[in-house]
Amino acid sequence: MTTLKRADARKNIESIMDAATTCLARDPDVSVAEIAKVAGVGRVTLYGHFESRAALVTQVVERAIRHSDEQLGAIDLDGDPRTALSRLLEASWQLTQQYGALIVAAEQSMPHEQFQAVHLGLLDRWKPLMERGRRDGSFRDDQPLEWQLTLLQSVLHAASGAVYRGEIKASEAGGLVDGTVQAALTAPGSTRG
Protein backbone atom coordinates (compact mmCIF):
# COMPACT_ATOMS: atom_id res chain seq x y z
CA MET A 1 0.00 0.00 0.00
CA THR A 2 1.33 3.46 -0.84
CA THR A 3 1.83 6.13 1.82
CA LEU A 4 -1.04 8.10 0.30
CA LYS A 5 -3.38 5.12 0.41
CA ARG A 6 -2.42 4.47 4.03
CA ALA A 7 -3.18 8.09 4.94
CA ASP A 8 -6.57 7.78 3.20
CA ALA A 9 -7.34 4.59 5.11
CA ARG A 10 -6.42 6.24 8.41
CA LYS A 11 -8.61 9.22 7.59
CA ASN A 12 -11.55 6.95 6.71
CA ILE A 13 -11.18 4.92 9.90
CA GLU A 14 -11.15 8.10 11.94
CA SER A 15 -14.24 9.49 10.16
CA ILE A 16 -16.10 6.22 10.69
CA MET A 17 -15.24 6.06 14.39
CA ASP A 18 -16.18 9.71 14.94
CA ALA A 19 -19.48 9.22 13.10
CA ALA A 20 -20.20 6.00 15.02
CA THR A 21 -19.51 7.77 18.34
CA THR A 22 -21.93 10.59 17.49
CA CYS A 23 -24.62 8.29 16.08
CA LEU A 24 -24.46 5.67 18.84
CA ALA A 25 -24.50 8.33 21.57
CA ARG A 26 -27.85 9.50 20.14
CA ASP A 27 -29.33 6.11 19.25
CA PRO A 28 -27.80 2.79 20.38
CA ASP A 29 -29.72 0.95 17.61
CA VAL A 30 -28.42 3.11 14.72
CA SER A 31 -27.68 1.11 11.53
CA VAL A 32 -24.30 0.64 9.88
CA ALA A 33 -25.73 2.30 6.74
CA GLU A 34 -26.56 5.44 8.72
CA ILE A 35 -23.08 5.53 10.31
CA ALA A 36 -21.44 5.16 6.87
CA LYS A 37 -23.62 7.99 5.53
CA VAL A 38 -22.67 10.36 8.38
CA ALA A 39 -18.99 9.39 7.93
CA GLY A 40 -19.21 10.14 4.20
CA VAL A 41 -17.99 6.69 3.14
CA GLY A 42 -19.65 3.72 1.44
CA ARG A 43 -20.76 0.63 3.35
CA VAL A 44 -18.16 -1.45 1.50
CA THR A 45 -15.38 0.88 2.71
CA LEU A 46 -16.76 0.66 6.26
CA TYR A 47 -16.86 -3.15 6.19
CA GLY A 48 -13.32 -3.11 4.73
CA HIS A 49 -12.12 -1.59 8.01
CA PHE A 50 -14.54 -3.14 10.51
CA GLU A 51 -15.66 -6.72 9.95
CA SER A 52 -19.01 -6.29 11.70
CA ARG A 53 -21.24 -3.77 13.49
CA ALA A 54 -20.22 -5.37 16.80
CA ALA A 55 -16.51 -4.92 15.97
CA LEU A 56 -17.09 -1.23 15.22
CA VAL A 57 -19.10 -0.68 18.40
CA THR A 58 -16.43 -2.42 20.48
CA GLN A 59 -13.66 -0.21 19.06
CA VAL A 60 -15.72 2.96 19.52
CA VAL A 61 -16.55 2.03 23.11
CA GLU A 62 -12.93 1.16 23.89
CA ARG A 63 -11.81 4.53 22.54
CA ALA A 64 -14.49 6.32 24.60
CA ILE A 65 -13.38 4.45 27.73
CA ARG A 66 -9.72 5.36 27.07
CA HIS A 67 -10.69 9.01 26.57
CA SER A 68 -12.86 9.00 29.71
CA ASP A 69 -10.07 7.44 31.69
CA GLU A 70 -7.62 10.13 30.53
CA GLN A 71 -10.09 12.90 31.40
CA LEU A 72 -10.77 11.51 34.85
CA GLY A 73 -7.07 10.80 35.40
CA ALA A 74 -6.25 14.48 34.80
CA ILE A 75 -8.45 15.64 37.70
CA ASP A 76 -6.81 16.85 40.90
CA LEU A 77 -8.19 14.59 43.64
CA ASP A 78 -6.11 16.12 46.43
CA GLY A 79 -7.26 18.67 49.01
CA ASP A 80 -10.70 18.80 50.61
CA PRO A 81 -12.53 15.54 49.69
CA ARG A 82 -15.88 17.34 49.20
CA THR A 83 -14.37 19.78 46.69
CA ALA A 84 -12.43 17.02 44.95
CA LEU A 85 -15.67 15.01 44.70
CA SER A 86 -17.37 17.98 43.01
CA ARG A 87 -14.59 18.13 40.41
CA LEU A 88 -14.85 14.40 39.74
CA LEU A 89 -18.67 14.54 39.51
CA GLU A 90 -18.59 17.49 37.10
CA ALA A 91 -16.13 15.71 34.77
CA SER A 92 -18.07 12.44 35.02
CA TRP A 93 -21.30 14.23 34.20
CA GLN A 94 -19.71 15.80 31.09
CA LEU A 95 -18.57 12.36 29.93
CA THR A 96 -21.98 10.81 30.68
CA GLN A 97 -23.60 13.55 28.58
CA GLN A 98 -21.06 13.27 25.76
CA TYR A 99 -21.28 9.51 25.37
CA GLY A 100 -24.94 9.12 26.34
CA ALA A 101 -26.54 6.07 24.76
CA LEU A 102 -23.10 4.66 23.86
CA ILE A 103 -23.23 2.79 27.14
CA VAL A 104 -26.46 1.10 26.03
CA ALA A 105 -24.92 0.15 22.67
CA ALA A 106 -21.92 -1.25 24.52
CA GLU A 107 -24.05 -3.41 26.77
CA GLN A 108 -25.83 -4.82 23.71
CA SER A 109 -22.73 -5.51 21.56
CA MET A 110 -19.92 -6.45 23.94
CA PRO A 111 -19.70 -9.59 26.07
CA HIS A 112 -21.07 -8.67 29.50
CA GLU A 113 -17.82 -9.52 31.35
CA GLN A 114 -15.70 -7.43 28.99
CA PHE A 115 -18.00 -4.42 29.37
CA GLN A 116 -18.13 -4.77 33.15
CA ALA A 117 -14.33 -4.96 33.30
CA VAL A 118 -13.70 -1.71 31.42
CA HIS A 119 -16.58 0.10 33.09
CA LEU A 120 -15.48 -0.99 36.57
CA GLY A 121 -11.99 0.28 35.70
CA LEU A 122 -13.48 3.78 35.53
CA LEU A 123 -15.20 3.34 38.90
CA ASP A 124 -11.81 2.58 40.46
CA ARG A 125 -10.99 6.29 40.05
CA TRP A 126 -13.54 7.04 42.78
CA LYS A 127 -12.39 4.54 45.32
CA PRO A 128 -9.26 6.19 46.84
CA LEU A 129 -11.06 9.56 47.14
CA MET A 130 -14.09 7.96 48.78
CA GLU A 131 -11.86 6.00 51.17
CA ARG A 132 -9.90 9.12 52.16
CA GLY A 133 -13.11 11.13 52.69
CA ARG A 134 -14.62 8.37 54.85
CA ARG A 135 -11.45 8.22 56.98
CA ASP A 136 -11.24 11.98 57.62
CA GLY A 137 -14.99 12.32 58.34
CA SER A 138 -15.86 14.26 55.17
CA PHE A 139 -18.21 11.48 54.05
CA ARG A 140 -20.45 9.25 56.14
CA ASP A 141 -19.00 5.80 56.80
CA ASP A 142 -22.14 4.16 58.23
CA GLN A 143 -22.88 2.66 54.78
CA PRO A 144 -20.74 0.19 52.78
CA LEU A 145 -18.28 1.80 50.35
CA GLU A 146 -19.58 -0.48 47.58
CA TRP A 147 -23.06 0.93 48.03
CA GLN A 148 -21.79 4.50 47.84
CA LEU A 149 -19.92 3.75 44.59
CA THR A 150 -23.06 2.16 43.10
CA LEU A 151 -25.05 5.21 44.18
CA LEU A 152 -22.67 7.68 42.47
CA GLN A 153 -23.04 5.81 39.21
CA SER A 154 -26.79 5.50 39.60
CA VAL A 155 -27.31 9.25 40.23
CA LEU A 156 -25.29 10.04 37.06
CA HIS A 157 -27.45 7.63 35.03
CA ALA A 158 -30.63 9.00 36.61
CA ALA A 159 -29.64 12.52 35.54
CA SER A 160 -28.88 11.33 32.03
CA GLY A 161 -32.32 9.71 31.78
CA ALA A 162 -34.07 12.75 33.27
CA VAL A 163 -32.41 15.08 30.71
CA TYR A 164 -33.31 12.68 27.90
CA ARG A 165 -36.98 12.62 29.00
CA GLY A 166 -37.01 16.41 29.37
CA GLU A 167 -37.69 16.35 33.14
CA ILE A 168 -34.67 18.53 33.90
CA LYS A 169 -32.52 20.83 31.75
CA ALA A 170 -29.06 19.65 30.68
CA SER A 171 -27.66 22.91 32.05
CA GLU A 172 -28.96 22.26 35.58
CA ALA A 173 -28.17 18.52 35.66
CA GLY A 174 -24.54 18.87 36.79
CA GLY A 175 -25.59 20.95 39.80
CA LEU A 176 -28.36 18.53 40.72
CA VAL A 177 -25.99 15.57 40.56
CA ASP A 178 -23.46 17.31 42.80
CA GLY A 179 -26.08 18.58 45.27
CA THR A 180 -27.71 15.16 45.52
CA VAL A 181 -24.53 13.12 45.93
CA GLN A 182 -23.03 15.53 48.46
CA ALA A 183 -26.23 15.32 50.54
CA ALA A 184 -26.45 11.53 50.22
CA LEU A 185 -22.90 11.24 51.61
CA THR A 186 -23.80 13.27 54.72
CA ALA A 187 -24.76 11.23 57.80
CA PRO A 188 -28.01 12.04 59.67
CA GLY A 189 -27.49 14.52 62.49
CA SER A 190 -24.37 16.10 60.98
CA THR A 191 -24.25 19.43 59.20
CA ARG A 192 -22.27 20.47 56.16
CA GLY A 193 -21.67 23.96 54.83
Next chain:
Amino acid sequence: MTTLKRADARKNIESIMDAATTCLARDPDVSVAEIAKVAGVGRVTLYGHFESRAALVTQVVERAIRHSDEQLGAIDLDGDPRTALSRLLEASWQLTQQYGALIVAAEQSMPHEQFQAVHLGLLDRWKPLMERGRRDGSFRDDQPLEWQLTLLQSVLHAASGAVYRGEIKASEAGGLVDGTVQAALTAPGSTRG
Protein backbone atom coordinates in the same frame (compact mmCIF):
# COMPACT_ATOMS: atom_id res chain seq x y z
CA MET B 1 -68.22 -25.75 29.82
CA THR B 2 -69.19 -27.48 33.07
CA THR B 3 -68.70 -25.80 36.45
CA LEU B 4 -65.95 -28.32 37.21
CA LYS B 5 -64.13 -27.57 33.96
CA ARG B 6 -64.38 -23.86 34.62
CA ALA B 7 -62.91 -24.31 38.10
CA ASP B 8 -60.08 -26.35 36.58
CA ALA B 9 -59.41 -23.65 34.00
CA ARG B 10 -59.34 -20.96 36.69
CA LYS B 11 -56.94 -23.05 38.77
CA ASN B 12 -54.65 -23.56 35.75
CA ILE B 13 -54.66 -19.87 34.89
CA GLU B 14 -53.77 -19.02 38.46
CA SER B 15 -50.95 -21.60 38.57
CA ILE B 16 -49.56 -20.31 35.28
CA MET B 17 -49.63 -16.67 36.40
CA ASP B 18 -48.03 -17.50 39.77
CA ALA B 19 -45.32 -19.55 38.04
CA ALA B 20 -44.73 -16.81 35.47
CA THR B 21 -44.41 -14.19 38.25
CA THR B 22 -41.83 -16.27 40.11
CA CYS B 23 -39.87 -17.24 36.97
CA LEU B 24 -39.86 -13.77 35.37
CA ALA B 25 -38.83 -12.13 38.66
CA ARG B 26 -35.72 -14.32 38.60
CA ASP B 27 -35.00 -14.27 34.86
CA PRO B 28 -36.76 -11.91 32.42
CA ASP B 29 -35.74 -14.17 29.50
CA VAL B 30 -37.29 -17.37 30.92
CA SER B 31 -38.98 -19.58 28.28
CA VAL B 32 -42.67 -20.45 28.09
CA ALA B 33 -41.68 -24.15 28.39
CA GLU B 34 -39.99 -23.44 31.73
CA ILE B 35 -43.00 -21.47 33.02
CA ALA B 36 -45.35 -24.32 32.01
CA LYS B 37 -43.10 -26.84 33.79
CA VAL B 38 -43.05 -24.82 37.02
CA ALA B 39 -46.85 -24.36 36.79
CA GLY B 40 -47.31 -28.11 36.35
CA VAL B 41 -49.23 -27.78 33.08
CA GLY B 42 -48.43 -28.66 29.46
CA ARG B 43 -47.46 -26.01 26.90
CA VAL B 44 -50.68 -26.68 24.98
CA THR B 45 -52.74 -25.88 28.09
CA LEU B 46 -50.69 -22.71 28.65
CA TYR B 47 -51.21 -21.52 25.06
CA GLY B 48 -54.91 -22.38 25.42
CA HIS B 49 -55.16 -19.65 28.07
CA PHE B 50 -52.54 -17.14 26.84
CA GLU B 51 -52.14 -16.66 23.10
CA SER B 52 -48.45 -15.67 23.31
CA ARG B 53 -45.57 -15.17 25.70
CA ALA B 54 -46.08 -11.40 25.40
CA ALA B 55 -49.78 -11.75 26.37
CA LEU B 56 -48.81 -13.77 29.45
CA VAL B 57 -46.11 -11.29 30.48
CA THR B 58 -48.51 -8.37 30.04
CA GLN B 59 -51.15 -10.00 32.27
CA VAL B 60 -48.57 -10.93 34.91
CA VAL B 61 -47.16 -7.42 34.94
CA GLU B 62 -50.62 -5.84 35.12
CA ARG B 63 -51.47 -8.04 38.10
CA ALA B 64 -48.16 -7.13 39.81
CA ILE B 65 -48.86 -3.43 39.24
CA ARG B 66 -52.40 -3.78 40.67
CA HIS B 67 -51.01 -5.60 43.71
CA SER B 68 -48.25 -2.99 44.17
CA ASP B 69 -50.76 -0.21 43.90
CA GLU B 70 -52.96 -1.82 46.58
CA GLN B 71 -49.98 -2.31 48.89
CA LEU B 72 -48.80 1.29 48.48
CA GLY B 73 -52.36 2.59 48.76
CA ALA B 74 -52.71 0.93 52.19
CA ILE B 75 -49.80 2.91 53.66
CA ASP B 76 -50.52 5.73 56.09
CA LEU B 77 -48.95 8.81 54.52
CA ASP B 78 -50.11 11.24 57.22
CA GLY B 79 -48.07 12.61 60.11
CA ASP B 80 -44.38 13.52 59.96
CA PRO B 81 -43.32 13.46 56.27
CA ARG B 82 -39.92 11.89 57.06
CA THR B 83 -41.53 8.98 58.93
CA ALA B 84 -44.20 8.58 56.24
CA LEU B 85 -41.44 8.52 53.62
CA SER B 86 -39.70 5.70 55.52
CA ARG B 87 -42.91 3.67 55.48
CA LEU B 88 -43.38 4.24 51.77
CA LEU B 89 -39.73 3.39 51.00
CA GLU B 90 -39.87 0.18 53.05
CA ALA B 91 -43.01 -1.02 51.22
CA SER B 92 -41.59 0.01 47.84
CA TRP B 93 -38.37 -1.85 48.56
CA GLN B 94 -40.32 -5.01 49.44
CA LEU B 95 -42.20 -4.77 46.13
CA THR B 96 -38.98 -4.08 44.19
CA GLN B 97 -37.45 -7.19 45.76
CA GLN B 98 -40.53 -9.33 45.21
CA TYR B 99 -40.98 -8.49 41.55
CA GLY B 100 -37.30 -8.03 40.70
CA ALA B 101 -36.56 -8.74 37.05
CA LEU B 102 -40.28 -8.59 36.21
CA ILE B 103 -39.75 -4.93 35.40
CA VAL B 104 -37.11 -5.89 32.80
CA ALA B 105 -39.46 -8.47 31.27
CA ALA B 106 -42.19 -5.84 31.14
CA GLU B 107 -39.97 -3.34 29.33
CA GLN B 108 -39.12 -6.00 26.75
CA SER B 109 -42.66 -7.29 26.15
CA MET B 110 -45.02 -4.34 26.58
CA PRO B 111 -45.31 -1.30 24.31
CA HIS B 112 -43.11 1.39 25.89
CA GLU B 113 -45.98 3.89 26.36
CA GLN B 114 -48.20 1.32 28.05
CA PHE B 115 -45.43 0.33 30.47
CA GLN B 116 -44.57 3.95 31.25
CA ALA B 117 -48.23 4.74 31.94
CA VAL B 118 -48.72 2.00 34.54
CA HIS B 119 -45.30 2.53 36.09
CA LEU B 120 -45.79 6.29 36.35
CA GLY B 121 -49.14 5.61 38.03
CA LEU B 122 -47.21 4.05 40.91
CA LEU B 123 -44.91 7.06 41.13
CA ASP B 124 -47.97 9.28 41.63
CA ARG B 125 -48.27 7.80 45.12
CA TRP B 126 -45.11 9.70 46.09
CA LYS B 127 -46.07 13.08 44.76
CA PRO B 128 -48.52 14.41 47.42
CA LEU B 129 -46.20 13.31 50.24
CA MET B 130 -43.18 14.92 48.60
CA GLU B 131 -45.10 18.13 47.97
CA ARG B 132 -46.30 18.29 51.58
CA GLY B 133 -42.78 17.63 52.91
CA ARG B 134 -41.32 20.33 50.66
CA ARG B 135 -43.94 22.85 51.86
CA ASP B 136 -43.41 22.23 55.59
CA GLY B 137 -39.61 22.21 55.30
CA SER B 138 -39.14 18.47 55.98
CA PHE B 139 -37.54 17.99 52.54
CA ARG B 140 -35.27 20.35 50.63
CA ASP B 141 -37.05 22.35 47.93
CA ASP B 142 -33.95 23.72 46.17
CA GLN B 143 -34.21 20.91 43.58
CA PRO B 144 -37.09 20.20 41.16
CA LEU B 145 -39.74 17.78 42.46
CA GLU B 146 -39.42 15.78 39.21
CA TRP B 147 -35.75 15.17 39.93
CA GLN B 148 -36.47 14.01 43.48
CA LEU B 149 -39.09 11.53 42.20
CA THR B 150 -36.62 10.19 39.62
CA LEU B 151 -34.00 9.88 42.33
CA LEU B 152 -36.27 7.83 44.64
CA GLN B 153 -36.91 5.36 41.85
CA SER B 154 -33.25 5.26 40.87
CA VAL B 155 -32.06 4.50 44.43
CA LEU B 156 -34.55 1.61 44.66
CA HIS B 157 -33.27 0.19 41.36
CA ALA B 158 -29.65 0.71 42.42
CA ALA B 159 -30.30 -1.31 45.59
CA SER B 160 -31.96 -4.05 43.58
CA GLY B 161 -28.94 -4.27 41.27
CA ALA B 162 -26.48 -4.18 44.17
CA VAL B 163 -28.27 -7.07 45.93
CA TYR B 164 -28.36 -9.03 42.65
CA ARG B 165 -24.59 -8.55 42.15
CA GLY B 166 -23.91 -9.49 45.78
CA GLU B 167 -22.45 -6.07 46.69
CA ILE B 168 -24.87 -5.62 49.59
CA LYS B 169 -27.06 -8.06 51.55
CA ALA B 170 -30.81 -8.12 50.89
CA SER B 171 -31.36 -7.73 54.65
CA GLU B 172 -29.44 -4.44 54.79
CA ALA B 173 -30.75 -2.98 51.52
CA GLY B 174 -33.97 -1.49 52.97
CA GLY B 175 -32.01 0.45 55.57
CA LEU B 176 -29.50 1.69 52.99
CA VAL B 177 -32.29 2.90 50.69
CA ASP B 178 -33.98 4.79 53.52
CA GLY B 179 -30.72 6.25 54.88
CA THR B 180 -29.62 7.37 51.42
CA VAL B 181 -32.92 8.92 50.32
CA GLN B 182 -33.45 10.71 53.65
CA ALA B 183 -29.95 12.22 53.39
CA ALA B 184 -30.37 13.16 49.73
CA LEU B 185 -33.55 15.09 50.61
CA THR B 186 -31.71 17.17 53.23
CA ALA B 187 -30.44 20.57 52.06
CA PRO B 188 -26.79 21.52 52.68
CA GLY B 189 -26.32 23.41 55.91
CA SER B 190 -29.39 21.98 57.60
CA THR B 191 -29.37 19.22 60.20
CA ARG B 192 -31.75 16.36 60.71
CA GLY B 193 -32.05 14.02 63.67
